[in-house]
Amino acid sequence: MQILRTVAELRTRVRGWKQDGRQVGVVPTMGALHEGHMSLVRAARRGCDRVIVTIFVNPMQFNNPDDLSKYPRTEDADAALLFREGVDILFAPGPDEVYPQGFDSRVLVGGVTAPLEGEMRPGHFEGVATVVAKLFGMTQADRAYFGQKDWQQLQVVRRMVTDLNIPVEVVGCETIREADGLAMSSRNARLDPLSRAQAPALHRIMVKTAAQIRGGSEIAASLAQARDDLRQAGFTEVEYLDLRTAAMLEPATGIEQPVRLLAAAWIGGVRLIDNIPV
Known part of the structure; x- marks a missing residue:
């Protein structure tokens, strides 16, 4: 596995693959990799001849500077995991490589970005769309792999690719969960022992609510009860459950x-x- 940090180096390698007729897959990440990320890497290995994993903690998508500063950076451990999975290139550019001096462009996706995360985290999806568009351009990938845990993000990327005629197939992969149902996330490592024990209630209550709705229960009442159940389970704030x-x-x-x-x-x-399907 090669670790590359400049677009010029990356394009030279990808150009050679393309000339040989190789299909290229990319898994965009912000690092702090876990089994959820590895499932995306394995899907890319199955579907493509060559696999690139990108690690870039994108400052443009953080509307809270404290959240950006606390985001874990574990490149050495991440690289070891990716090496064992047979990844061809780890692309880990610095901020100046992604956003060089004078950078002044943004990708704005309408509609699907407005509710939920878009409402709670203003500017977040502008940052996501911009960096993902850049990564697609940098890697020239044929397929890109994203987890369904970030469902809204997946829909934003799909909308952007369709609207801008970007020649990449966006592949959404199933959410990977811990044995107790908690969706795998880099943020889980920040949970204290009590909160970690309580956190699986999120998925458990969502599964129960989905079953009630499928069974014919009134939607608004079911959602209201679910929000109350989350608070009773130890969640201090429910931003949305819709x-x-x-x-x-x-x-x-x-x-x-x-x-x-x-x-x-x-x-x-x-x-x-x-998120879960109903």
């Missing part, structure tokens, strides 16, 4: 079309997100 259409994340009034239950809630000073 039923939305799967693609555009519009409020869902029924389950005749594909819908998902999405949630964001705080416990032990850590913000957790999750």
